[in-house]
Amino acid sequence: MKKLTFLASALFLGAAISFTSCGKDDEDNGPGGNGGGDLSGEVSGTLEAGTYLITSDIIVPEGQELRLQPGVILAFDGDGLSPETSPEITVFGSLISEGTEANPVMFTVPEDRRDVSNAFEGFWGGIQGMATAEAIVLRHTIVEYTGAPARQSDSYDAGDPRYAILTSSPSTVFIFDHSTLRNIADDGIRPDGGARIAIVHSTFYNCGETGGEGLNAKDGTTGDIAYNLFYGVATNGSKPAGEGDGVPQTEINTYNNTFINCGFRRVQAGRGGSINYEQGAKGKVYNNLIVNCRFGLRLRGDRLPDTLNIPYDYQHYYANDPVDEDNFWPSTDVDANGNRLTREKPNDIIQVDPMFVNYSVSTNKTQGVPPSGADFRLQSNAPGANAGYTGFSPYRSSLSAGGVTVTVPGPSSFIGAFGTN
């Protein structure tokens, strides 16, 4: 059953856009073509390829869905100084962004400001999922130049930088598949009130000016982070945390990811560098390749993670600066029973060149953007090529929302995200 909805508050120019119903099973999009124009207020239905200029907040209402077709560019025109002048997309319903490798969807700023020199200006307010949000699905989608200050809300004190992507309920489905998060001012993905997540085959780089994680999960987040590249993130690539009281305990498996150059824009010693489990979080940690990062896997914070339920092994560590070798594993950490946590896991690979196909491990560790042409796959004779652990399953084998199903691949026999060429 289809019904045309007219959204009075939305103003579309050059309107080659089909208004469709908000049905979750709605696969029926208008013909591809000349989308574009201005967007404001409540928005739902399907947007076709084209550039849309957004000067004030756009809202996906509760129970409704906004679908973005390949080639959609949402250009948020903000100055990053105040909530009023830095628009966001607020999701009370579902946001389904389906780009393709050739035609990704972009959440960005107007073209004249898309320059890496503006990486940390935080021009616009990001994708803000509220407690009623059913799903935020981003496939082949790029999110960049976010981090503008927030209004007071459940998740922000007034003036805090907004996260690039926020979710607020343990029931929200968040899929980040073959997508890119880059050039953002502070935290990237923040399941603040929890979420069911699948973060796979994605790339994070140049995230956080002087602090901020690629993923900073809080209470009630469950799922998998696998086959991703974290490059040049200010603090940690991935930080599962959560109080574990009242909502499902945060449980995230982190496996087969590649972390490079993470942790060096946070000036304070002793925190943040690749993977950090904190505040009651648990999950399996295997097969991660950690190169030139300030720290290796850490199991601590101001509140401890669930240290007794974080099985870990089979990571591959390498540092081109001997200074960082000591920090693959900090020596003073103890688990909840007072036993010292050791880095001497039998199957870890320590300080052996990982042998990337095309990336020099002597690249300056503070570089935030991967060099063009870099290939992070492993050479066939690389030490990690066949050193992975496959004896476990993902938290979920697949995750679906808005008619999209993403398969979460299980662990591989190689270490890192990309395998061999």
Place this chain on the structure above:
Amino acid sequence: MFHHHGSKKQFPRAKKSWFISGLLLLSHYVFPAKFEGKVVSEDNEPLIGATVSILDLNLHITTNIDGTFSLGTLPKGTHKAYISYIGFLKQEVEITVKGENDVVFQVIKLKEDPSLLGEVVITTSYEGTSEAGARAAERNSAVVLNAVSAETIEASPDITVANVIQRVSGLTVERNANGDGQYAIVRGMNKRYNYTLVNGIKIPSPDNENRYIPLDIFPAELLDQLAVSKSLTPSMEGDAIGGVVDLRMKEAPKKKILTASMSSGFNTLFIDRPYDYFNTSAVDFQSPMQRSPSDARVATLEYYSTENLNFEQRNLNPNPFAAGTLRPNSLGSFTYGDRFKDGKLGVIVAASYQNTFRGANRIEFGISDNEFGSPNPRVSRFQDRRYSVEQERAGIHSMMDYQINKRNKIRWYNAMVHLENNETRVIWEDGLRDANLERTLENNWRAQVNRQRIYNSTLQGEHVMSDELTIDWSLVYSLATQDMPDNSQIITVSNYDTPGRELRWLVHENIVRIWEKNSDQDYASYYNFTWTPTTYKKLDLKLKAGGLVRIKRRENFFDLYSFRPNPGSQEYIPYETNYEDLSWRITNGGGTPSHVLNYQSYEDIIANYGEFQFRKNKTQFIGGVRAEHTNQGYITKNDNIPGGEQKYWSILPSLHIKHMPTGKTNIRSSYFRSISRPSFLEIIPYRRPGTEEIRPEGGNPNLRPVDAHNFDARFEYFPTSTDQILIGGFYKIINNPIEQAILAPTDPQFPQFLPPSTTIIPVNLETAINQGIEVDYMKRFTQGYFKNFGIRANYTFTDSRIESIKRTRTEITEDNYDQLTPLQRETLGIGDTTLLNVMQSRPLQGQSRHIGNLSLFYRNKKKGFNAQVSMVYTGSRIAVVSAGLDTDWWMREMIQLDLSIEKTFAKNFVAFVKIANLLDTPYELYIKRPHMPQVGINELQPNSATETLVRRDFYHRNILFGVRYNFNQ
């Protein structure tokens, strides 16, 4: 003066007609019979504070500054009056009242007690001010009351009202950062359960969220008497469950007085270490948005002053004129009072100024509970803190009273108190998360100006309409403000990113500068009608009715700006790097207009009461009922937080029975019902996100006021005008006590909440009980071996119980499975372990089981020498309620010792020395559980095996010496 700005409510128009009817009734006026006179020595010197009693009528009074007294109402017949005064022989006189209008006047000459001959010097004080006046207030009060006189305060080591309050039985203080008392805890009931009056008028608070008044804002020298009422009559406002602190300011004297004092001193803290400071004159009191042209964003650094963030240090130097020397403390006060127009017009002006340098050395640990794998708390960081505070405290008050004629009197009272704390806080922090070589360290300098002011103007009238009817009224305007401009920090962190891995201090990734301001305006009118029907004279019947209308308007302003260092790595060398040499990116140039602390509150109270008072044989009954209507509401500037209000009636009955078997003894018993309203912020449905150290917190619009049934009994014995023995007990049933609870989303216990994650929210808990025993003892030895010595002692035992919600990691069983939320059930089953609510019985926060005071003093009036040692014992109590089971933060018991010595010289001058905190008693918080095992912690935790230290403060000694000048006509 009273204004009607912006308020819809009008004061009763009836007032004018009362004046007119009052005038008409004047012709019928009849004087009640009285015994009046003057008590003098054999040299005709007036004796002040002498006691005149008619025992069979249980009437007592102390003489005024000129020795006069007036005692009434007397029935027809012959009565025996006793006149006594310390150092004099007691005298008995017989008086005969012939009729209703009769005034018996006598001058009574007391003979000096030969055993004390030549030892008594007449002190220059007047009623209320004197020790005897305070005892009279306690004895004659309708309620359970404790009073401290100006005479006692002057001789004590105390310089603020908050110092004084801890000397009263049943009272302890909550301290501020530099160790001074700040809030009163009355009988274990913390600050939210008490209110503060100035001359019987409730004053607003400069606090940005709460109602309670910081008592350290009041200089002690302005007081005539500090009175704490622990029970309430219908004519008193009903929102105290612990008690009411009434600051009775100096009243216009009978004759000219002039006193002045000057003193100076220092805190020994700054002998050991320098005093940190910043340039307070460079602080902008308006926020950047307030100063910027309309609608402009203030992302440029020119809007932010830099000179106030260049921190400096001073030393306490033996040579006070040496460069860089810390200025000594300076304190001064002045009082002038006189009476004009044949005594009809009385005036007093009193002022006090104190500029002191205080501070604290503190160690503090970061603590978390409910960690996985252990029920014990975990220590996550260690801080060494250094506070340096310049405290400027000033107060001025004036009172004028005018006797228009015999039947009409008006009084106009104005007071302004001011407290400015310029605090420099330096923190050295060890993150206790050391990598092999890189330690996570942090330094923090904070410059904080906090200026609080309370202003009150009260116009009062008293009109005798007939011999049966009296009317009194008050019109009140009060204003309380707080300003915290440019609350800023410099934070530096350890960094080793150099080739040689040497430690560098770099500017922290994110710092904030905050401008906060709030104000609270009260417009109030009080009115009381007192009817004393002559037909029931034998019963001494008095009927009172009256009420109050108060309109309160509050305004809160909060503007925060975040800064990121730009570039990210900038070195900072303390006391060398200039703030203007650092460069920043301002990440929210628009400020924070949507912050929850930008809110307006209002509260309209309408109260009415009826009260009766009569006496049957030797027993007095006072009782009645009070009805208070509350309309408390709020408006925020954040569209996501809707405005709201709470309206309710509180019906508060009370009955006070005072049995007076002899003139020196009272046996009291009383019941009253009272309430305590939620604070201004906590009923707003806001939520603030947490940080790594602080859990998210929120408000609760469903919060109900606390109400309590209070039972009191007290035996009182007053052997002389200054001695006393009081033994009392109390029992309180407290319904809906407000406590902080940690609530998970859809907590089955509180289904009305839906926080997105576990949040601290104020809730009404199950009924609590609070009971205790108080004993007060005062004795001055007038002869014998201990002549001139005196003792003041009190002890309070308090025992309270409240069932509070705690969270603890629990194995899920069939029995507790229904406690799981639907979300938890998705991932948890029988046999798993998760956090569940448990109820834990514990004492009320702030309640010490044992508290006591002991003062020993020596007063030799002949030699003009006084000395006093005062000890306060505060038993251990819960200072902070934690979320986890058995992990509350307890304050360790403490004994504080203070000393003061004074010596009169050149007739009108007194030299004095006061030393506070002689023992340099530490203030300690600890958890009654060992901490989780952690490397490198044990040397910082002295009793690691049994407890976890949370905080320890040292405040050192305050030494003050000065001169006081008294002139009395």
